[in-house]
Structure formats: structure tokens, C-alpha cells
Amino acid sequence: MNIAVCCKSVPGLVTDLKVGSDGKSLQYQSQLLAINECDEYALEEALVLKKAHGGQVTVISMGGIKSQDVLYYALAKGADKAVRVDCDSHDPRIASTVLAAALKKLEFDLVLTGTQSRDTLGGQVGVAAASLLGLPFAYAVVGIEVRDEKTIIARKELGGGRYADLELQLPALLCVQTGIEPLTFVPPARRIRARQQPVRSFSVGELGLQTEPLAPKGYRILSVRPPERLHQAELLQGSAQEIAAALLTKIRESV
Amino acid sequence: MARAVLVLVEHAGGKVDSVTSQLLTAGRQLATQLNGGLVALVIGHQLDGVVGALKISGADKILRVDDPALASAAGEAQGQVIAQVARQIEPRFLLIGYSLVGMELTPAIATLLGINAFTNCVNVEMRDGAVTVTRPLFDGTQHAHIALDESAVIALQKGSFAPLEPSTKEAAVETVAIDSMNLPSRSQVLAIIEEPAGDVDIGKAEIIVSIGRGIGNEDKIPIVAELADALGGVLACSRPVVDVGWLPRERQVGASGKTVTPKVYLACGISGAIQHLTGMRDSHRIIAINKDPNAPIFGVAHIGVVGDLFEIVPALTKAAKEAKSLRD
């Protein structure tokens, strides 16, 4: 079974997050891009499926040259091939259009993505790409069982401790939930070695996409700023002991 | 002609989910300002009970798509049905709850309709003549305010709006037929499974002390477990703590875990993502300890401490133990 995994690179350790001078963008000190955690779980699951059923795992990431690091990381984890599409956008419509076009160039039975990325918290790209490709899909998948060459059973969360078991015909796309497999550790030596492996890269033009549909449209970002609190919490201040004493009183009077 | 605001009704087991009434509040505000109607769309099978409950929900009209094919339909077919209906009525906006249902369906519907979707929204309102949504970025520590110039799907967090007052007038119900023969059948629901009960039921506790990723390390868990003990409460957690295997799933609070309403919910090192808030925001008293003053947990907390949990928690444990020994 050939599996394509979509992995986004997101700022790793973010320090000094602040709103840019235009008031509409975020600026931060983060030299490193790391694999988006939700996507790492998707990658782990792909590698587990590959071990059990054979086939190849291709990781694919949309992003600038810096996001190449995430692809090397995925190769070090055990992915067979890596593809980068050179396009930087936080717009889910654009990202899904680009990823769907790139997926068309690959051979796969199954596409795995994470549920959401930590920077934009949108959770749209996986299902949107499936819809563009006309694939059946499921979101928040906690278990995958391969029935035969053509069918899989996926268990997805419904919330509140309820799950649905779905039968899906391949090819299909699943947005994998965190925790589906334990994350494995990659020894630094393997990460260094992985940098020797080739990464195929595409420009959006090479994917046959025009630049016009790749511009955000239909909305304007007015501002980005820390949340306004409608319901202001009472903030306790003082030494740890003073705060503890105050908290204990509050807890006591609540029960 | 003014276009309607369409609200997707969320329901399960014959019951309308509470998010629906909240969506109707948001939808009513928009519809009034846009001078259009408020239409509720419900899809599924055997919907008599659900439609009955919706009649006085405050919507102007209810569209009912009730078809045996929808009984076991997965996201792909559901998305297509909703898109089919939306194409007929061309709403100005489609409102959906950002629950697990909405997370799955929103991008599918928007893609099929070729419009934008804005997920995870905490607000939608008219601002300077434009419908504007507010949604979190970066673990919720920042909010983006986005003006919408075109039709869009807006997925709103549960709890963003109060429920709509029931109306005295019954809404008209219109049955919409769909082309169920041509629905995709490449994915089907085989069964619905309930998670078996675990050893502890955090839903019964009066005091919950909950840890998040801020705990940093499995070895540190006893520090907070000791506080839970000293307060006579139980230990619970956010999802990442379970994902890495530090605590069992039955301790997880949130959208895909338990919903709890204890007298005291003490959140230690939890940022307050919507999927967590959904499971605890109705607790009687919420206390949050977090290093980051912008953490969204402070948006629902009654009492907040901006600080290091490893300073506050041991001090509180000590105070609780001393108070206890005084009483005994």
C-alpha cells in the first residue's frame, strides 16, 4: 500500500511572538521550523501501516526552502520519498489546491494528514484536498485497519467518548488524530544521514497551477492581536504562599 | 434580493445538540443586519423528533433532508447533500458548529461550493458594514479579525453565543428531496461505538485538578497528583498528556474526552484550546495557572494566576495539607 503523508512545517520553539507593524501579521523569533505535531502522528501511522502491509511512504510538504528540514526529518523517521511544493501560504483554500495538485502527481492508495496545524488552527486542508480530489475521507481517525487491497476500516472520533467505524474504499484520505501511535525518537545520526537523500521539489507552475487562483480572495485580515477577554478573570498576585492561601480560600468556599 | 443565513443543525441520537441554538443566535443577528431570513438545515434519517424540537427554535424556516441513504452516510455524502441544498438557496453565510462534525464537514462543503471557510471562530459580527469573524492563531494566544467580502462557511466554537430564545411562532418546515441514488457510496458508517467506562469517572468529581502539556515531563505528574489528593479531588488532563501515554484516556477532558462540570476546575499548564474548553467551560469555578497571560484559558477562568505551576502548585499543596491537619 502506497501512502502519501502531508506534513506542514510550523515554527518550532516560538519566542517573542508579537503582532507585526502592519497589525495584520505575526512576527516571532523562531529560526527553526519543526514538523507540525498532528502531522507527525500521521507520519508515524503511515510507517506502521507500511511495516505491516508493505509499500512506500511519500511525505509531501508545501512551504519555502526552510520547510525542507521537516522532509529530512520524515525521511530519517523512515519515509521513502520526499516532495516539497514551493509555495508559502496560510490560506487553507490555497494550501489544499496546491497539495491536491501535487498529490495528483504521485501514486498512492491512501493519503494521511494531521487534524490541524498549531499556527493557524484551521483544520481544513486535509478534508478540502480530499474533496478536490474526489476521495472519500474521515476526520479525527484513531485507528486504521486494512481489510484488503481496496478497502480499509477507519475508526473516527465523534466526541464525548463516541466513535464511528467507517468502511472506505481506496484511494481515500484520512485526517489522523494525535496519539494514534506513540511518537518514535529519531537518533541525531540518522537525521544527519537523511540529509543526503533527495527531495523532489515542484513549483506551482510545474503542478499546472496558475498564480491567479493562488491569491487569497473574498476576505481581508483587519488585525491580529491578543484576545479580548469578555469575561475577565480575577488575577491573583503576590508570593506563591500568598497566592496559595488565597486560592485555598476560594476553593473552600466553592465546595 | 437579500440572501438567507443558513444554519446546519447538529444532532445525534434524535437530539439536537446545544450548539445549534447558539448558531441560531449568531445567525439571527446576521440575518437581521443583512435583512435576510434565518434558515435551519437538518439532514439525516428519521428526523421527526429533531424537526419537532426545531420548530420553535427561532429559525424562520426549517429545511429537512430525510433520507434512508443518510442513515449510514459518511462525511463525503453528507458534505455533498449540504452543498446541494446550499446551491439551491444560495445563502449569504452558512454557520456550522466547530465540533467534530463541523470540523469534518466544513472544509468539504466550502470546497464543493468553491467558497472560503473560516473555522474555529469565536465571534461573528457586523463591524463597519462588513461581516467580521474572529478566530484564534498560535495556540489561541492571538486572535485574527477577518472581514468577509463574499459568501463563506463559518464554523463557530461551541459557547461563543448564548442559546436563542425559543420563538412562539412555529417555523415552516420544507422537505427537500435529494438525488440519493447518485450519492457517493465509497465510505459508509458501519457502527457507532461507545467508549467503555474506565476505572475512574472524572465526571463525578467535585474538585478536578487538571494538567496540560505545561507539566513538561511525566516525572512531574506526582507534584500535581499530590495537590489533587490534598484537596480531595481527582486528577484529569488535556489531550496531549494522554497522547504521550502519561495518563489514561478516561482522564481526558474535552471534545474527544469527558465533559465535566465540577465545583472547582483547576487547570495547570493548559492553554485552553476550544477542544479542551468544550469539556470544562461550564464548571462552577474555573481556576487557571498558566505562564502565558494570553493563554485562552484565562478567557473562561474565574480566577487566574499568571505564573509557574511548579511554584504555585507545591505551595497550594502545602497550604491544603496544613489546613487539613488543623481540621483533623
Ligand SMILES: Cc1cc2nc3c(=O)[nH]c(=O)nc-3n(C[C@H](O)[C@H](O)[C@H](O)COP(=O)(O)OP(=O)(O)OC[C@H]3O[C@@H](n4cnc5c(N)ncnc54)[C@H](O)[C@@H]3O)c2cc1C
Ligand atoms: C479533533 C480534535 C479533538 C481534540 N480533543 C481534545 C480533547 O478532548 N481535550 C483536549 O484537551 N484537547 C483536545 N484536542 C487538542 C487541542 O486542540 C489542544 O491541542 C490541546 O488541548 C492542548 O493541550 P494543552 O493546553 O495541554 O497544551 P498546550 O496548548 O501546549 O499548552 C500548554 C500550556 O502550558 C503553559 N505552561 C507551560 N509551562 C508552564 C508552567 N511551568 N507553568 C504554568 N504554565 C505553563 C503554556 O503557557 C501553555 O499555555 C483536540 C484536537 C482536535 C483537532
